[in-house]
Amino acid sequence: MKRDKLAAAVAEAERFIARAKALPDAQPYERHGHSFTHDNFPRERGAIRRASMDLTRALADLRRPA
Structure with missing residues (x-):
């Protein structure tokens, strides 16, 4: 295991x-007498998905030999 790959994995984590x-909390709201939750933050969710990838x-690089 190379330390530079380990450092890169830690930084990504x-x-x-x-x-x-940093994902905002769900926002409750009412519309036409019904309660809903606003939990749609596409930019933030996209950033989380990208960071996950x-x-x-x-x-995977860390697990590769040499």
Whole structure:
């Protein structure tokens, strides 16, 4: 295991965690007498998904020999 690959995986993990924690809380609202929850944050969800893919790639690189 190379330390530079390990450092890259740790950095990607920290970036993923930071993006996940930055996701806003669901916002309750009412419309026509019904209660709903606004939990649609496409930019934030996209950033989380991208960070997840980058983390997956960094972990795969870490597991590769040499």
